[in-house]
Amino acid sequence: xxxxxxxxxxxxxxxxxxxxxxxxxxxxxxxxxxxxxxxxxxxxxxxxxxxxxxxxxxxxxxxxxxxxxxxxxxxxxxxxxxxxxxxxxxxxxxxxxxxxxxxxxxxxxxxxxxxxxxxxxxxxxxxxxxxxxxxxxxxxxxxxxxxxxxxxxxxxxxxxxxxxxxxxxxxxxxxxxxxxxxxxxxxxxxxxxxxxxxxxxxxxxxxxxxxxxxxxxxxxxxxxxxxxxxxxxxxxxxxxxxxxxxxxxxxxxxxxxxxxxxxxxxxxxxxxxxxxxxxxxxxxxxxxxxxxxxxxxxxxxxxxxxxxxxxxxxxxxxxxxxxxxxxxxxxxxxxxxxxxxxxxxxxxxxxxxxxxxxxxxxxxxxxxxxxxxxxxxxxxxxxxxxxxxxxxxxxxxxxxxxxxxxxxxxxxxxxxxxxxxxxxxxxxxxxxxxxx
Numbered sequence: 001x002x003x004x005x006x007x008x009x010x011x012x013x014x015x016x017x018x019x020x021x022x023x024x025x026x027x028x029x030x031x032x033x034x035x036x037x038x039x040x041x042x043x044x045x046x047x048x049x050x051x052x053x054x055x056x057x058x059x060x061x062x063x064x065x066x067x068x069x070x071x072x073x074x075x076x077x078x079x080x081x082x083x084x085x086x087x088x089x090x091x092x093x094x095x096x097x098x099x100x101x102x103x104x105x106x107x108x109x110x111x112x113x114x115x116x117x118x119x120x121x122x123x124x125x126x127x128x129x130x131x132x133x134x135x136x137x138x139x140x141x142x143x144x145x146x147x148x149x150x151x152x153x154x155x156x157x158x159x160x161x162x163x164x165x166x167x168x169x170x171x172x173x174x175x176x177x178x179x180x181x182x183x184x185x186x187x188x189x190x191x192x193x194x195x196x197x198x199x200x201x202x203x204x205x206x207x208x209x210x211x212x213x214x215x216x217x218x219x220x221x222x223x224x225x226x227x228x229x230x231x232x233x234x235x236x237x238x239x240x241x242x243x244x245x246x247x248x249x250x251x252x253x254x255x256x257x258x259x260x261x262x263x264x265x266x267x268x269x270x271x272x273x274x275x276x277x278x279x280x281x282x283x284x285x286x287x288x289x290x291x292x293x294x295x296x297x298x299x300x301x302x303x304x305x306x307x308x309x310x311x312x313x314x315x316x317x318x319x320x321x322x323x324x325x326x327x328x329x330x331x332x333x334x335x336x337x338x339x340x341x342x343x344x345x346x347x348x349x350x351x352x353x354x355x356x357x358x359x360x361x362x363x364x365x366x367x368x369x370x371x372x373x374x375x376x377x378x379x380x381x382x383x384x385x386x387x388x389x390x391x392x393x394x395x396x397x398x399x400x401x402x403x404x405x406x407x408x409x410x411x412x413x414x415x416x417x418x419x420x421x422x423x424x425x426x427x428x429x430x431x432x433x434x435x436x
Contacts, residue, residue: 018056018073022097030097035168035190036234038078038095041128044238046082046091053080055110073098075107076131079114081123084245090118093128096168100132103174108145115152122251124161126241129178130168146174153180158353161248165237166191166217166227179226182350183244183302186217186227187237193220222305225339229302243300247314247321249354256321256356263295265318276363276401283329286311289361289401290326295319302347307339312347317359323351326361327401327412334364336408337373338381344411348388360398360413366406385411389418396420 021027021037030037036044042051058075076098081090092111094101111127118125156162162181170178170193178184178193186193194215201207201214213219220227231237249256269292277284291297294315301313309331315324325344327334336344351358367373367382389396389411397420398404398413413419 015056021073021095022099026097033190034233035096035130035187037097038093038128038130041167041234041238042078042082042091042093044235045126045128045241046084046089047086051080051082051091053078055079055113058106058110075104075110076101077103077107077110079110081114081117084126084242087245087250088121088123089245090114090121090123090125091128092126094131094168096130096132101130101168102132103142103146105142105145108142108149112145112149112152115149115156118160119152119156122160122253124163124245124248124250125156125181127162127164127178127181129164129166129170129174131174132169133171133174143173146177149177150180153177157182158252158349160251161245161354163241163244165241166193167234167237168192171195171197183228184220184226185237185240186220186230187234188217188230188232190234191217191230193226218305221303225303225306225343227303229304244314247300247316247356252353252355254355256354258319258321259316261295261298261316261319263316263318269293280402283333285330286326286328286334286361286363290315290324293317293361294322294324299324303343307337307343309334310336310340310344312343314356321356323347323356323358324361325358325412327363329363329402332368335366335368336364336382336385336411337368338376338378341367341378341381341385341411345384345388348385348392352388352392352394355394357395358392358397358413360396360419361401362398362404362409362412363401364404364408364412366408367411382407382411386417389413392418 019039021039027037056074074095076095078093078095079091081088083089092114115125153162157180163183164178164181164185166178166184166186168190172195175193175195192211192215196204198209198211198214201209217227217230221230229240231240246259247256272289272292275284275288275292290299290311295317299313299315301311303312309328311326311328313324315322325347348358367378396413396418404412404414410417
């Protein structure tokens with residue numbers, strides 16, 4: 001009995017040491033950068049007491065280049081499953097305090113195991129990325145693992161929600177993993193993503209560029225469109241994730257969760273009559289219309305700083321989760337360009353995959369025309385949006401606020417492309433004339 005108790009006590013002590021993560025100075029450096037540790041993030045992410053860790057005792061088995069003397073608790077990644085808002089999720093959190101979160105063979109195997117579990121159980125997969133990249137001593141097996149993980153992302157696409165929180169650096173080939181997931185959140189000032197970092201870019205092209213300019217959160221949110229939403233800190237980033245999950249089902253065979261918002265679905269709002277000018281040339285802010293229409297004025301926008309001539313995001317109407325896509329007359333009069341078409345088409349297909357009805361608020365003159373637009377492929381990119389609506393099977397309701405012309409009208413969920421509500425004049429309510 002004494003021998004057994006001793007072994008149990010040793011096991012508990014070993015577990016306690018492993019759960020501490022990196023050395024105290026590594027944790028202090030992480031905090032000094034304004035970043036939380038992997039376990040601190042998990043404590044905010046999952047419901048209290050719900051997290052079950054898997055493969056805590058896993059460790060690398062590389063003996064080359066002095067690796068036999070290197071200890072890496074959990075091989076630099078915390079994996080397991082838990083609940084968010086009472087719903088099961090599969091979770092991966094890279095630990096930068098352990099050798100920069102570098103990825104070796106065992107590390108990536110743990111991640112793949114959680115992807116397989118998520119697919120098997122049909123639950124969302126949440127990835128918290130914070131890593132310096134592949135571990136140099138194990139780069140080849142790590143890259144093989146990354147490629148295997150990418151294949152799983154492709155298989156899971158449209159089957160389970162895949163959400164990535166980039167909460168530190170992501171560089172090289174591993175960038176494609178987050179890009180294969182559905183939604184990417186980043187943190188201002190601490191997140192970065194690039195295929196080649198500033199030293200690599202300077203060595204190859206001679207261009208001198210900062211990390212923020214090359215792959216920071218604000219660049220990806222407003223220029224590249226890779227990032228769907230940026231946060232001021234880790235805590236806000238995690239809250240964004242939780243809010244997004246509240247609109248999504250656990251998989252493509254379920255319906256999105258309905259909630260009692262306390263907002264009367266039959267209410268009337270007289271202010272709407274004065275928000276939209278009758279003069280087609282006068283701009284107005286579509287956000288003012290959105291906040292009047294959705295439950296309690298709550299709208300969770302995706303890509304708010306990218307292709308701002310179109311608005312995409314989630315809301316509730318009568319408690320039902322809805323994907324809302326709207327023209328923005330303040331930007332190019334709501335005309336659709338290449339970036340707007342890409343942004344909108346991805347959103348439409350995402351809503352269709354997870355059984356979320358679509359509501360379109362339409363006020364657009366056309367696709368953007370001109371030499372530059374044609375040379376960049378407006379036809380090819382514009383067709384993506386037409387295709388997304390044409391193949392969608394969820395309910396689609398379009399409201400033409402003032403105008404919808406030519407191909408842009410077709411591309412905003414018109415009845416002829418597959419919309420379920422015809423915006424014909426005899427079906428519209430005539431608004432009273434507003435006297436200037």
